[in-house]
Amino acid sequence: MNVTLAILWKDLVTEWRSRDRVIAMLIFSLLMAVIFHFALPDQRPEEIRSQAPGLLWTAYIFAALLGLNRSFALELDNDALSGMALAPGNRGWIFLGKAAANFVLIGLVEALTACVFALFFDLNLTPVVPSLAAVVALGTLGICAVGTLFSAMAVRTRFREVLLPILLLPALFPVLAGSVNGTIAVLNNQPLPFEAVQLLIVVDGIYLIVSFLGFDYILDE
Amino acid sequence: MNDAVLAVRGIEKRFGAVAALRGVDLELRTGGALAILGPNGAGKTTLLRIMAGLSHPTAGRIELAGQKTPRSGVGFLGHATLLYPELTARENLIFAGRLQHVAQPAQRADVLLAEEGLADVANRRAGTFSRGMSQRLSIARARVHDPNLLLLDEPYTGLDRRAADRLTHHLRRLRDAGHSLVLVTHDVRQAAELADAAVILVAGRIVYRTGDEGLRGDDLETAFSAALDSAA
Numbered sequence: 001m002n003v004t005l006a007i008l009w010k011d012l013v014t015e016w017r018s019r020d021r022v023i024a025m026l027i028f029s030l031l032m033a034v035i036f037h038f039a040l041p042d043q044r045p046e047e048i049r050s051q052a053p054g055l056l057w058t059a060y061i062f063a064a065l066l067g068l069n070r071s072f073a074l075e076l077d078n079d080a081l082s083g084m085a086l087a088p089g090n091r092g093w094i095f096l097g098k099a100a101a102n103f104v105l106i107g108l109v110e111a112l113t114a115c116v117f118a119l120f121f122d123l124n125l126t127p128v129v130p131s132l133a134a135v136v137a138l139g140t141l142g143i144c145a146v147g148t149l150f151s152a153m154a155v156r157t158r159f160r161e162v163l164l165p166i167l168l169l170p171a172l173f174p175v176l177a178g179s180v181n182g183t184i185a186v187l188n189n190q191p192l193p194f195e196a197v198q199l200l201i202v203v204d205g206i207y208l209i210v211s212f213l214g215f216d217y218i219l220d221e
Numbered sequence: 222m223n224d225a226v227l228a229v230r231g232i233e234k235r236f237g238a239v240a241a242l243r244g245v246d247l248e249l250r251t252g253g254a255l256a257i258l259g260p261n262g263a264g265k266t267t268l269l270r271i272m273a274g275l276s277h278p279t280a281g282r283i284e285l286a287g288q289k290t291p292r293s294g295v296g297f298l299g300h301a302t303l304l305y306p307e308l309t310a311r312e313n314l315i316f317a318g319r320l321q322h323v324a325q326p327a328q329r330a331d332v333l334l335a336e337e338g339l340a341d342v343a344n345r346r347a348g349t350f351s352r353g354m355s356q357r358l359s360i361a362r363a364r365v366h367d368p369n370l371l372l373l374d375e376p377y378t379g380l381d382r383r384a385a386d387r388l389t390h391h392l393r394r395l396r397d398a399g400h401s402l403v404l405v406t407h408d409v410r411q412a413a414e415l416a417d418a419a420v421i422l423v424a425g426r427i428v429y430r431t432g433d434e435g436l437r438g439d440d441l442e443t444a445f446s447a448a449l450d451s452a453a
Contacts, residue, residue: 003322014305083317220275220277
């Protein structure tokens, strides 16, 4: 656990000082919102409400891809990845630290992106903040669990920028399905659908366990 | 293992169809310093990374005296520094200490910074350091958990003559203090200055090893020249 906390602390401090990942993800999300705004002009309020969850999660996933790609790429400077891999014991704790840091950084970007979407699409999110936050947290956990694993797999390959989306996007289908269904219900002021929440919890659990156990092999050269 | 701190038994490593190591055996006694020499592509770094636990061998095994969990008790210094440029020198050492389960990483970091002559720049970001300062910080990082065995992969890369001499002096002090060293290099002079035993690796096989009489610079030079000729 000490290793997990150390990596979480290190990732947040280095990001605070460089701000390269959060700013890149934020600018990308902002541009997505602008593109969607102009690509779907003159929408009626009910049309906007039906499309917004899908658009929001599309922006979330592609912004997360940017952040996840950089997550381990930064560890290649000075071969710091080897320094981390030298930690004795189960490397699953390293995975948890990296995934936790990704969760915090991507979650921050998602919160700000939601505000931008609310502005562009004239959505009133204030009454649904707790339930929307719950759905976004569950979806983001799934993205970070499997995304951190695949980011570590892709980082030592020549085509990591291409490989990560090819590996990750198919694995995110169930996360996307649960998250979008949950968000549709939340934005229509309905209770959270049990099936969507159940799907997200099961998928998150599977991805976390598989990634924790598999990380030892991924970091091996 | 007798008094050996490290024993390498029949190590083989393949990357697809390419055999990087083909049955390597060697031992290092406690407090000893072993140089591994060889031309580029001989498998030196691969062997060292297997010793460090960064890579699994295809066949064979590594025995490290007193090792309870994988990768414990080993300090690794590569030609890259393993440092985070955004963190200060002190933060880099505290982080490394926490990874290595050091009980009081902050105190240990302060001790090492003082020993390496970096106390004055402890709160400066590592990214602002010169190559020589980074190398000293990197040595401190490798020693943060006080390992029995230090693995050094081309530690002289990028150092000028003065910094290289300082590093040799420093590594000798560590050896005299009881640390065992394995040094990967292709510089015979540096190997002879630091090590008391040497092996030469060519195409994944040991083609020369020093005998009971210990390391003699002239013999090593001759053997290394012959190895380079055979590899060419």
